[in-house]
Each structure stands twice: as structure tokens, then as C-alpha cells.
Amino acid sequence: MVLGATGGIHQLFDLFLNGVILGAIYVLLALGLNVILGLIGVINFAHAAFYMLGAYLALSFTPHIGFLPAVAAAAVVVGLLGMAMEVSLIRPLYRRIPEHALLLTFGLTLVAEQAVRWHWGDYAKNFDPPSFLAGGFSPGGFTFPTYRLFVVGATAVVVAAVWLLLNRTSLGLVIRAGVLDAEMVGALGINVPLAFTLTFGLGSLLAGLGGAMVGPMAGLNPDMATSIIILAFVVVVIGGLGSFWGSIVGGLLVGIFRSVLVYWWSPATELVPFLLMAGLLLVRPRGLFGVEGVFE
Amino acid sequence: MKRPLYKHPLVLFGIALYVFPYLVVALGKSTFNASEFLVWAIFATGLNLLWGHTGDLSFGHGMFFGWGAYTAGLMSRHVAFVPVDLVAAAVVAMAVAWPLAKIIVRRATGIYFAMITLAVGEMFFFIAIRLTSITGGENGLGDIRLGKLFWIDLTSRVNFYYLSAWVAFIAIACAWFITHSPYGRVCRAIQQNRARVPFLGFDTVRYRERAFVMSAGICGLAGGLAAFLFRHVAADTLRWTNTGEAVLITMLGGVQSFFGPAAGAAVVKFLESTLIPKTKYWPAVIGAIFAAFVLLAPGGLAGLAQRARALLRRRPEAEAPPAPPVAPAVERTG
Numbered sequence: 001m002v003l004g005a006t007g008g009i010h011q012l013f014d015l016f017l018n019g020v021i022l023g024a025i026y027v028l029l030a031l032g033l034n035v036i037l038g039l040i041g042v043i044n045f046a047h048a049a050f051y052m053l054g055a056y057l058a059l060s061f062t063p064h065i066g067f068l069p070a071v072a073a074a075a076v077v078v079g080l081l082g083m084a085m086e087v088s089l090i091r092p093l094y095r096r097i098p099e100h101a102l103l104l105t106f107g108l109t110l111v112a113e114q115a116v117r118w119h120w121g122d123y124a125k126n127f128d129p130p131s132f133l134a135g136g137f138s139p140g141g142f143t144f145p146t147y148r149l150f151v152v153g154a155t156a157v158v159v160a161a162v163w164l165l166l167n168r169t170s171l172g173l174v175i176r177a178g179v180l181d182a183e184m185v186g187a188l189g190i191n192v193p194l195a196f197t198l199t200f201g202l203g204s205l206l207a208g209l210g211g212a213m214v215g216p217m218a219g220l221n222p223d224m225a226t227s228i229i230i231l232a233f234v235v236v237v238i239g240g241l242g243s244f245w246g247s248i249v250g251g252l253l254v255g256i257f258r259s260v261l262v263y264w265w266s267p268a269t270e271l272v273p274f275l276l277m278a279g280l281l282l283v284r285p286r287g288l289f290g291v292e293g294v295f296e
Numbered sequence: 297m298k299r300p301l302y303k304h305p306l307v308l309f310g311i312a313l314y315v316f317p318y319l320v321v322a323l324g325k326s327t328f329n330a331s332e333f334l335v336w337a338i339f340a341t342g343l344n345l346l347w348g349h350t351g352d353l354s355f356g357h358g359m360f361f362g363w364g365a366y367t368a369g370l371m372s373r374h375v376a377f378v379p380v381d382l383v384a385a386a387v388v389a390m391a392v393a394w395p396l397a398k399i400i401v402r403r404a405t406g407i408y409f410a411m412i413t414l415a416v417g418e419m420f421f422f423i424a425i426r427l428t429s430i431t432g433g434e435n436g437l438g439d440i441r442l443g444k445l446f447w448i449d450l451t452s453r454v455n456f457y458y459l460s461a462w463v464a465f466i467a468i469a470c471a472w473f474i475t476h477s478p479y480g481r482v483c484r485a486i487q488q489n490r491a492r493v494p495f496l497g498f499d500t501v502r503y504r505e506r507a508f509v510m511s512a513g514i515c516g517l518a519g520g521l522a523a524f525l526f527r528h529v530a531a532d533t534l535r536w537t538n539t540g541e542a543v544l545i546t547m548l549g550g551v552q553s554f555f556g557p558a559a560g561a562a563v564v565k566f567l568e569s570t571l572i573p574k575t576k577y578w579p580a581v582i583g584a585i586f587a588a589f590v591l592l593a594p595g596g597l598a599g600l601a602q603r604a605r606a607l608l609r610r611r612p613e614a615e616a617p618p619a620p621p622v623a624p625a626v627e628r629t630g
Contacts, residue, residue, distance in 0.1 A: 043407045089591060096594065098407050099353045103547055104590040106540060110583025118577055226537060230418045233411045241408060267426055274419035278399075281412065285403035 023255020054208030082204025240290025342514030356417030364516030389516020550598025
């Protein structure tokens with residue numbers, strides 16, 4: 001990025017805004033991972049593959065149904081796929097150690113990546129934002145690209161919706177109770193397997209949504225899953241395993257640090273998330289919002 | 297239990313190493329492939345020394361493989377004696393692993409451990425591609441000198457295979473003696489019931505830390521051998537995708553058996569080298585097979601072999617005597 005005539009403060013603001021947008025995507029990814037991890041105790045390695053599928057599906061749907069419906073449809077399809085995966089493949093593993101689900105989803109990631117290469121090709125693809133979200137406005141020299149504001153706004157709405165779902169509905173009550181003691185919840189006559197499936201669907205849907213929205217900003221390529229999964233894990237570790245607020249604060253923190261520190265130190269883009277994680281690991285291994293004894 | 301020396305698993309393994317290249321060549325691959333299979337066999341056995349042994353699944357051991365590879369590659373320019381370079385590779389990997397073990401092992405177990413090791417490995421990948429002057433950055437490290445070992449010309453692929461075989465034998469014998477020592481028994485107890493072992497007076501963290509460091513050393517050795525085999529070290533060897541392949545091989549071979557991962561390396565790598573010319577989507581095939589194994593046969597090939605043996609003896613499985621090198625797939629609790 002070139003330090004233009006706009007001066008340092010404007011550039012810093014740009015970087016900050018970019019960080020928030022980057023962070024918004026991490027929030028969606030980490031929230032999806034954490035919702036599944038919190039209730040089911042499973043780390044879904046295929047989460048990043050769902051993210052990639054969301055991006056590619058949105059790309060394919062857009063010419064037919066328009067951008068916004070395509071994003072929604074991609075997220076829903078990915079969510080359904082997640083539910084199907086939970087019912088058919090993950091469920092038999094609940095009685096085993098949690099690593100097995102991690103390994104299984106790792107194998108599925110390899111399959112999904114090749115499926116994307118087979119159907120959409122090996123090369124990066126461009127995905128232009130729709131015309132009504134293109135462009136931007138710049139009051140007082142601060143630039144606001146419309147599409148990026150849309151991503152931040154949409155993420156905020158989705159996060160609020162997930163919070164309401166978890167805290168204000170009976171499904172959310174079942175999920176939160178299941179986190180504490182799934183067996184007891186089952187003993188009360190509640191269909192816990194169904195709650196598990198729906199949670200898995202919700203988590204996958206968030207990944208698909210994140211992917212669908214990131215397409216027009218960063219483009220699409222079949223390697224996007226392998227590079228983002230690490231960051232999603234790092235955000236989860238920083239925020240605290242299974243923690244709702246941890247995903248949000250962790251995601252924004254990593255996004256903003258990653259983006260703004262480039263101003264002073266250019267390798268920051270790649271290293272900062274790991275340094276944040278390493279630092280936190282030394283002083284607070286459970287993560288910012290982690291609960292004592294959970295997954296430690 | 298007394299058994300004749302020629303029935304000792306390590307002796308049988310040595311004989312297998314001798315026969316192996318003939319088998320590989322008979323199946324249409326080269327001696328180069330045979331050496332490559334051995335590199336992965338060492339890597340997987342090293343990973344299994346931690347994973348199958350104490351139960352800590354590391355997704356970051358590619359970094360030790362990579363550190364070993366870089367070390368051996370750089371050393372080869374100064375010391376033209378391969379054994380020294382290989383020992384240096386193992387020592388450097390262990391030296392890097394020691395502080396990491398101190399930081400990570402006591403703080404994380406289970407999937408948390410897997411996630412953190414994955415992230416740490418990725419961090420070293422980014423550091424390595426930044427240190428262009430040392431590692432060659434994204435181009436990788438070239439100019440790896442492979443001279444003579446005494447009078448033996450190592451650039452000959454056949455001679456190199458014998459070097460690999462010796463390295464594999466020594467590495468796997470080390471792993472064998474570690475596994476079968478009293479120390480190793482405590483590690484296995486930790487794997488089977490982590491909560492119970494401290495009540496017996498063992499400090500589980502120290503045992504796990506040591507297992508982490510020793511397994512890193514063996515992975516570093518594998519990396520060093522790989523550097524000489526390919527005469528090139530790519531920065532990608534540090535990435536989690538490389539570890540992922542070792543994890544896949546170990547799981548397919550059988551996590552809780554001693555020779556399972558080595559056998560898995562030969563099988564998976566053979567399959568890969570057969571699939572690669574046929575389809576560019578080969579990782580999907582391997583991934584699907586792997587997922588099927590996780591789902592249906594978590595004991596891997598070793599577990600299947602054990603089941604087949606139990607069937608052949610026409611006894612109910614419960615009565616089959618446990619075969620020492622292949623421990624039964626015990627569900628871990630706690």
C-alpha cells in the first residue's frame with residue numbers, strides 16, 4: 001500500500017477498516033467452529049472447506065438469482081451439507097475420542113478441495129461485487145468501500161441473530177444446556193441428537209456465509225481453505241475454546257492487528273496472529289474468554 | 297517370555313528392509329521410491345512415538361521434519377559426512393522441540409493440543425519463508441551436497457537406499473527400545489488413562505514432554521534423510537499439509553501398533569505414486585480412503601491384520617491372545 005497524499009492518519013484508518021472487515025470474516029469462521037465445538041466437543045476441520053464451498057456456490061448461483069439471494073442460498077446449502085455430514089459421518093464418532101472427528105473431517109477436506117478443483121478449476125476466479133454494492137464514498141478523505149461496509153454490517157446482523165438464537169429461544173436453551181451436560185438434557189426427554197445436528201448445520205452455515213461474502217473482496221481459489229483454517233483455529237484458541245464472545249473479540253483482534261501492524265512492520269500480516277496466540281498461550285492458556293477446565 | 301532372536305520383531309524388520317527394494321522394483325517402482333517410502337516410514341514412526349504412545353495428536357510435526365531437512369541441507373555444505381549431518385538434523389529438531397514441549401505440553405491436550413501444534417508449525421513456515429538468506433525462502437534450499445560415505449558413492453540410488461535402510465533401522469530400533477522401556481510403558485498408561493497415572497506417582501507432563509522431544513528428533517532425522525534424497529528442501533515441508541500427510545499415514549497404518557505406521561507409509565506412498573500419473577485429483581482418493589478408515593477401522597491396517605488373524609484362528613476375538621507389537625485398540629477414557 002502506498003503512502004499517498006492523504007497522509008498517515010488516513011492510511012491508518014484504511015488499514016483499521018480493512019482489519020475490521022478481515023476480522024468480520026474471522027468472526028464468522030470462528031463463531032461457527034466454536035458453536036460446534038462448544039456443544040458437541042468436536043473440531044470440524046472441514047469448516048474451511050465449507051467456507052470455500054460457500055464462496056464457490058455463491059459465485060455459481062449469482063448469475064441465476066442475483067447476488068444477495070445467492071449468498072443466502074450458498075450459506076443454506078452449506079448448512080444442509082453440514083447437517084448431512086453430521087448425521088451420516090460424525091454421529092458414529094461421538095462415542096470415540098474427539099480426535100477421530102478431527103481426523104475424519106481432515107480427510108473430507110482433502111476430498112472437498114479436489115471436488116472444488118474438479119468442478120471449478122485450478123485457477124483463481126474473480127467475483128465482482130454487485131453493482132449496487134460496488135464503489136464507495138469518502139467523506140473527509142476517509143474511504144469507505146460500500147461492499148466492505150456491507151460485509152461488516154451483515155456480520156454484525158448475523159452475530160446478533162446467533163446471539164438471540166442461543167440466548168432467547170428454546171433451541172438455544174437446549175444447546176446451552178447440552179454444553180453443560182448433554183446426557184442430562186437427554187434424560188429430560190429432549191431430542192439431543194437433533195439439537196446436535198441443527199448446531200452443526202448452524203456452524204456450517206456461518207462458514208458458508210463467510211465464504212460467500214469474502215469472494216467479492218479477495219477472489220476465489222482452491223487453496224483458500226488450507227490457508228484460512230489455521231487462522232480460524234488461531235482465532236478460536238485466542239478467544240477461548242467454545243466461547244461466543246471469544247470468537248468475536250478474537251476475530252476482530254486478529255483482523256485489526258494483522259492489518260494495522262503492517263504500517264510499522266510488514267511481516268506482521270503473516271506472523272501477528274501466531275505471535276498473539278503464543279503470547280496468550282504463555283499467560284492465559286485457556287484463551288481470552290475460555291472457561292476453566294473446558295478443553296484444557 | 298523367551299523367544300529366539302531370529303523371531304525378534306526388529307530382526308524381522310531388518311530382513312524386511314533388505315527385501316523391500318526388490319519388492320518395490322518388482323511392483324514397477326524405482327529404488328528412489330523405496331528410499332522415499334522409508335523417509336515416510338521414519339516420519340510416521342516418529343509421529344507415532346508421540347501420538348500412538350502418549351495419545352497427543354500433533355498436527356505440527358512437519359516443522360521438525362522441516363527443521364531437520366534444513367539443518368542437514370545446510371550442514372552438508374560444511375561437513376561432507378552424511379551421518380554427522382543426519383545426527384545434526386535430529387539434534388536440532390530436538391533442540392527446537394524442547395522449549396516448545398515445555399510451553400505446549402502442560403497447557404494443552406486432545407484437540408486443543410492438535411490445534412496449537414498446527415498453528416505453531418504454520419508460524420515456523422512463515423518464519424522460514426521470510427529467512428530467505430538462510431532457507432532460500434519460497435524457492436527452497438538447494439545445493440545439498442551428497443558426497444561419498446568413506447568409499448561408497450551415495451549418488452547411486454542403490455547405495456542411497458542402503459543408507460536409508462540403515463537410518464530407518466536405527467531410528468526405528470531407537471523408537472522400539474523407547475517404547476518397550478519402563479518409560480514407554482508409563483507413556484502407554486498415560487495414553488490409556490491420563491487421569492489415573494498421576495495417582496501412581498508419575499508426573500504425566502514430564503513423560504509427555506520427553507515423548508514430544510524424542511518424537512521430534514526422529515521426525516528431524518526423517519527430514520534430514522529427505523533433504524539428501526530430494527537434494528532440495530521446499531519451505532512447504534514445514535506446513536501443516538506435510539504433517540497432515542504423516543498423520544494420515546500413521547492413522548492408516550494403525551496408531552497404536554508399533555510397525556503399523558511404517559507399513560502405512562509404504563502402502564500410502566505406493567498408492568500415491570500409482571495414482572499420481574493417473575489422476576490429478578489423487579488427494580481426494582487418499583482422503584476418502586483415510587476417512588473410511590477413521591470411520592470403520594480406526595485401528596488402521598494393523599488393526600485389520602489383527603482382526604484377520606483372530607478370524608483365521610477361528611476363535612472368538614475375546615479369546616485371541618494379544619500379539620505384543622500390535623496392542624489392541626483401546627478406547628481412551630478421561
